[in-house]
Amino acid sequence: MSDTPPRALFDKVWQAHVVLTRDDGTSLLAIDRHFLHEGSHHAFAQLADKGAGVARPDLTFGVADHYVPTRRGAGQSIDPAIAEMVERLTRNTTKHGITLFGLGDPRQGIVHVVGPEQGLTLPGLTIVCGDSHTSTHGAYGALAFGIGASEVAHVLMTGTLWQKKPKTFRVNVEGALGPGLSAKDIALHIIATIGADGATGHALEYAGSAIRALSMEGRLTLCNLSIESGARCGMIAPDETTFRAIAGRPFAPKGALLDRAIEAWRQLPSDADALFDREITIDASEIAPIVTWGITPEQALPITARVPDPARETDPVRAEAMRNALDYMALTPGTALADVPVSRVFIGSCTNSRIEDLRAAASVLAGRKARVPGLVSPGSSGVKRQAEEEGLDRIFREAGLEWVESGCSMCVGMNGDIGQPGERIASTTNRNFKGRQGTGVRTHLMSPAMVAAAAITGTLADCRPFLAGRAP
Amino acid sequence: MTPFTRVTALACPLAMANIDTDQLIPARFMRRTRKEGYGPVLLHDLRFAEDGTPRTDFALNRPEYAGAGFLVARRNFGSGSSREAAVYALADYGIRAVIAPSLGDIFAQNAVNNGLLPVRLDEEAVENLIASLTAQPAVITIDLQAMRIEAAGRALPFSIDPVWRTKLLNGWDDLDLTQSHATEIRAFMAKDAQSRPWMAPDRGG
Ligand code: SF4
Numbered sequence: 001m002s003d004t005p006p007r008a009l010f011d012k013v014w015q016a017h018v019v020l021t022r023d024d025g026t027s028l029l030a031i032d033r034h035f036l037h038e039g040s041h042h043a044f045a046q047l048a049d050k051g052a053g054v055a056r057p058d059l060t061f062g063v064a065d066h067y068v069p070t071r072r073g074a075g076q077s078i079d080p081a082i083a084e085m086v087e088r089l090t091r092n093t094t095k096h097g098i099t100l101f102g103l104g105d106p107r108q109g110i111v112h113v114v115g116p117e118q119g120l121t122l123p124g125l126t127i128v129c130g131d132s133h134t135s136t137h138g139a140y141g142a143l144a145f146g147i148g149a150s151e152v153a154h155v156l157m158t159g160t161l162w163q164k165k166p167k168t169f170r171v172n173v174e175g176a177l178g179p180g181l182s183a184k185d186i187a188l189h190i191i192a193t194i195g196a197d198g199a200t201g202h203a204l205e206y207a208g209s210a211i212r213a214l215s216m217e218g219r220l221t222l223c224n225l226s227i228e229s230g231a232r233c234g235m236i237a238p239d240e241t242t243f244r245a246i247a248g249r250p251f252a253p254k255g256a257l258l259d260r261a262i263e264a265w266r267q268l269p270s271d272a273d274a275l276f277d278r279e280i281t282i283d284a285s286e287i288a289p290i291v292t293w294g295i296t297p298e299q300a301l302p303i304t305a306r307v308p309d310p311a312r313e314t315d316p317v318r319a320e321a322m323r324n325a326l327d328y329m330a331l332t333p334g335t336a337l338a339d340v341p342v343s344r345v346f347i348g349s350c351t352n353s354r355i356e357d358l359r360a361a362a363s364v365l366a367g368r369k370a371r372v373p374g375l376v377s378p379g380s381s382g383v384k385r386q387a388e389e390e391g392l393d394r395i396f397r398e399a400g401l402e403w404v405e406s407g408c409s410m411c412v413g414m415n416g417d418i419g420q421p422g423e424r425i426a427s428t429t430n431r432n433f434k435g436r437q438g439t440g441v442r443t444h445l446m447s448p449a450m451v452a453a454a455a456i457t458g459t460l461a462d463c464r465p466f467l468a469g470r471a472p
Numbered sequence: 473m474t475p476f477t478r479v480t481a482l483a484c485p486l487a488m489a490n491i492d493t494d495q496l497i498p499a500r501f502m503r504r505t506r507k508e509g510y511g512p513v514l515l516h517d518l519r520f521a522e523d524g525t526p527r528t529d530f531a532l533n534r535p536e537y538a539g540a541g542f543l544v545a546r547r548n549f550g551s552g553s554s555r556e557a558a559v560y561a562l563a564d565y566g567i568r569a570v571i572a573p574s575l576g577d578i579f580a581q582n583a584v585n586n587g588l589l590p591v592r593l594d595e596e597a598v599e600n601l602i603a604s605l606t607a608q609p610a611v612i613t614i615d616l617q618a619m620r621i622e623a624a625g626r627a628l629p630f631s632i633d634p635v636w637r638t639k640l641l642n643g644w645d646d647l648d649l650t651q652s653h654a655t656e657i658r659a660f661m662a663k664d665a666q667s668r669p670w671m672a673p674d675r676g677g
Pocket residue numbers: 065066110111112131132133349350351407408411412430
């Protein structure tokens with residue numbers, strides 16, 4: 001027995017980065033990685049106002065993703081207002097000596113896909129970015145969270161950030177997932193269980209046999225959605241799966257240095273008797289393929305369910321929120337979810353655009369035709385190349401879907417990829433908020449295999465029959 | 473930053489849950505610089521119909537709530553994206569405080585960094601406040617020093633993170649404080665680079 005008190009993964013990473021703690025309990029954390037995208041223009045404007053420089057350009061990386069056009073082949077014109085957003089990022093990163101994976105760079109992609117792919121995301125690091133889905137990087141056992149523009153400016157100027165320590169919350173997922181299910185279903189199940197504000201003020205840790213069994217891609221999807229339950233970050237203890245995913249990545253440590261790193265990373269998992277402020281356990285075998293029916297990710301149900309009825313909700317405030325959601329989504333209580341027609345599909349975003357996601361969608365779509373139009377945008381230019389080597393692009397194209405370049409695309413629509421008012425979109429993204437994919441657009445969130453099934457049937461659909469006899 | 477000590481203003485009820493940052497400031501407006509101002513596009517798609525005319529049924533557009541300085545909303549206000557422009561929109565519109573049963577963490581942090589007070593009040597108190605403000609628009613007072621809302625002759629106590637309270641009361645930003653610790657930061661980083669050499673990105677040097 002050691003005499004130090006047992007600590008959770010979160011505590012270990014937190015404590016290793018505390019430069020100092022104020023009397024009021026707020027700590028100044030050293031930041032190991034700072035990712036920037038086009039939205040950082042507000043922070044750079046703050047720097048310019050103060051005439052300040054960037055403290056750690058060596059730890060800062062820019063990626064063009066939020067505004068990049070996904071149709072950017074030769075001869076395709078770019079909206080000047082959008083081009084200006086991408087150029088602003090180039091100007092700011094160049095001025096401050098920051099490495100940029102910009103438009104046309106083979107390493108370009110969505111920031112939360114690029115970090116791990118380039119070996120910049122490592123266990124035990126503190127990682128920040130002005131995007132709430134920075135929680136994604138917690139899949140590697142990093143403490144990663146989204147920050148606002150003033151905080152981005154602070155990190156740029158000092159390499160540090162003031163933070164008050166969140167509470168800890170462990171979610172154990174035990175047992176085996178059913179066939180055709182994925183990390184997206186686990187995530188939506190958790191959010192529906194604890195609520196969209198259920199983990200506010202907490203750092204989540206995902207543990208249990210179902211989590212250990214997930215691939216790195218699956219873990220990234222799960223941690224990505226931590227913010228949708230209100231959590232600041234979500235973490236998974238690093239293990240052999242993690243170490244294998246890091247070896248050989250461009251910016252990752254190599255050789256003897258990697259061995260030393262792995263030795264240190266093995267100390268990171270939560271101690272056996274570590275205490276958490278909250279803890280719940282979920283039985284993986286009870287998770288079904290899930291779709292959202294409302295306007296917050298917590299409004300989610302198994303595909304086999306029906307649109308819920310606000311009249312049967314006893315809490316009047318909840319009932320009102322349900323009516324508001326059903327009104328926007330144009331859904332009638334009692335309708336089978338599998339009977340809801342969709343007008344378009346989207347496969348992409350930092351939630352579900354990695355190679356495994358594209359393979360899952362392709363295994364449903366292979367040899368079949370989509371009844372509705374749709375877009376497939378790989379998570380990075382690297383994922384795009386790999387998918388094309390594997391012939392996945394052909395499967396999508398032959399099914400009738402459009403295969404485009406990498407970027408945030410229809411996750412947030414900043415680059416102009418949006419739906420038309422009234423359209424209903426089956427989407428692998430992370431937010432079904434009103435207007436997220438365009439004014440008046442209705443979004444249903446689900447896994448890549450489920451979106452592929454919806455494309456084939458033209459309705460929300462269970463992916464499992466389409467996967468029978470096929471590789472998952 | 474303007475300090476927030478004791479502020480009296482008209483409060484507008486927004487009887488909605490999950491007013492996320494995408495609704496506070498739709499993404500298509502985020503190319504603006506701060507100098508252009510975000511006030512006119514606050515809650516744009518809730519405030520305006522597709523043809524750009526104001527929706528008269530939206531509380532913020534009603535004459536009796538014109539010039540509101542506080543918003544009272546249902547749970548999970550400001551959830552979603554980290555876009556600080558959501559706070560710029562509120563602040564530029566003239567909102568000084570938002571009262572709700574729960575608020576998104578990043579939103580609340582951004583709010584404090586811009587002098588906007590996020591107040592968490594229990595669900596029942598918020599429902600009562602929404603009901604009374606809907607029946608009778610009223611000026612209320614938020615006293616951050618005393619951590620108390622004074623509305624309709626009643627005092628509602630609230631609690632707030634002490635750090636946020638100090639920052640708001642004084643109108644401080646973090647930067648000056650951080651820079652006063654420059655020596656400790658440098659020492660920490662030098663030592664850390666020794667003990668975790670693998671942290672530095674491998675640039676193939
Ligand atoms: S894909 Fe969506 S959630 Fe992910 S970084 Fe881009 S905008 Fe943010």
